[in-house]
Amino acid sequence: MDCLHIIRPYFSFNRIKKLWRNSSSWYNVQSLPENYIFPPEIRPGKHNVTICNTIPVVDLEGTDATWKILKAGQEFGFFREFFEMAAEDKAKLYSKDPSRICRLYTSSGNYDNEQVHFWRDNLRHPCHPLQEFIEQWLEKPTRYREIVGASSVEVRKLGLRILGMISEGLGLDAEYLRGDLSKELLLSVNHYPPCPEPSLRLGLPKHSDPNLITILHQGDVHGLQVFKDGEWIGVEPIPNALVVNIGLQLQIISNGMLKSSEHRAVTNSSDAFFFIPCKDSIVEPAKTLTNNEQNPPLFRAFQFKEFYIHYAAKMGNTEAALDPFKLQA
Template structure:
């Protein structure tokens, strides 16, 4: 528990173990907050504009690997309640969080700090993380935090809505790619993992990161970043900031979608920076294939003049490799690539 940044950060200078090497630091220069990252109005997909929305999502997934969705159908009061519950969780007394804190990588519901493997990393991340599965809900909910008292009720409702939203976006992507309805159902989207990042105010945001540069290993990520800026995406050789929009969700393409699409969709590199003024809390849902699901480029998406870019593998193989490389975006796809 004493390792949690939120336990000791107040009025301290930045410890040496949190200072990134010069080439990885965000620095003091201002990162532009990009207004060109696509914002998709999902309500239009219910009407005659569906084809237009499908093409918007497809284009964003090809060019950015990132987009934001508004008018998504998740009730605003539920989003607000959920964000408040997570903030309340991180503000709980240490004794109320002690039962959830764990350094056991195999524990399904746990609170920890920095990356999953604190004692074996060269530099620490300026964040605490709460992570647990959300499917099947009736089994998972039994291991969730019991405090705040409304945690299980609100997070359960929110997880159902987040999964529905993710499946809806996957269905629109399936249409755009020319795959059949329900293509991303069943084993390809069986698992749902919640990850809550909490970034306390940082003494020197120019020297450290909340989350280092990476691509997500999963199928699709649904993120609510609250109203505090911190998310950055790497595009065309530079970092650009993702502006928080009121009641919007950030959607990003994971490695598995890039592989299934035979590189037609892009899994974008991204990171989280800190700030010195206020705490920032973000809530992400990772939609994952089942561990034994076989992932490979879909044959219908391989053009006649090209070959599959990746060999078939089980998702659990990919996760093991990803973890061993600490999410290194340059190397985690290499073992699964086929070279002509």
Template structure:
């Protein structure tokens, strides 16, 4: 069992060799633009204008920050506090959740991503668990900290409802039939608590490598410590935190369903010399649902760009492709 960073970072004065990236992959080797272009959208606005803003941001960036979204500031902060309390627990308390199975769907705690098969590890510990239906999964969640199930139960319901609301707006903006994303395309909801401990030399490591999210939609509560970067026009753009805002990003399945109209942008996470905690919610399809470009978005003059496949089949190839630096959508594209 790999040792969790959250148990050892306080005694590390140098970066362990197994976490040091090759020089060409280190974050310090790339220019990072300031966060002055990622769109900021106010959910409490005119519906037609809101839809246009979301579609435009999803086409140009695949990312936007969302304000006035209805989740209280108190709850946004509370989940980060409780998440940190979990990672501060004694090692024996966390150990029973540890797993190195990269595809495990139950509540599981991992160090890095796929520790056993990685050439270089990433500067992150993560606790992942399913959230919907809540009554089916909450009993698998940690009971310590004492408030964990209460706080994350309330938060998961509110964030899922927010995610479904955003999908409804995207649905309308794409001209799809009402309720297109209900059912199998949004049946799952998984949450990831990410702990990025202080790093002795952040220029040598990454918290997460370049990747695109494989699901439908992501909503990130990133607190007040920066670390997220988005690839735009082959340059990395920092996504600095805004108070009480979600970072929303389009996932691979939405890019395919929209037939390439929406963009699933590549992103990464850099480490820092201070503690960083994030809580990520993924709206995800069921494993057996068929994914393909929406038939209402394809025509003789606008043929489908992607093949039809099940989400479960894609999940089995996504992780390998991502770790090998391949585009996980490449083998799904239809060649003219």
């Protein structure tokens, strides 16, 4: 299980900051800057990508959380309002300090060390516990805190239900993936602006999510692509659906029974909620899944913060991120 749909029927950082101040959009360019052009073997190119419409669909009919998330999703147009606000309003949130609670940045958290930049802006902040963080969120657009606050509460309910279902499917206690392993909830809003030469750039590179699961509101435009069997597959958007991605922590806990999907983004804007272990939590293959010689543990135990620091240093390279945590056969 790589990913599934949940459906209910019905330049330098300082230069970038200057561009924010001097224009309504930092991407207001006629041709793509050289440091945003990816090598031919990596860029999406102009060729067609196979569209996949066979991703498993899970019907959670009767789940109030799902309906409320989708209803809020209909109002997520205010994310566009945010990215279209005056440059001085957005510049207040612009920061490359990863410790800042609510921040906006361009490309990735490794901007200064990137060889090629990604064609995106990213707004992110934690959402749980809500009362601890909501006062530090942005104040514009005016209904941001109201809508995102209500939505994040429902996303958490839905995510915990999904994690309970996954736990039981693996033969674990229904509560196994709750608590410290899913304690943090992070909202990440990606904005991929119109690009003068879209075949040369990427919005997000090939990567697997470092967390437990991701609940993604894809919208109705093709932009999410999954790497499967040596080729890129476009994920078909399904109306009134959410996409659930398996993260690397769940791959490790399941001892490889579940696989984190490598994916990338080439266009469109999206908003995703990441269920993340707390920094000091211990992650390891579940012992009931590794209790005999036929099923030895494939990964060692580690603190999540150790994994995340290494993952960030490898800039999303899945194999390189996992290698230090694998046990030799």
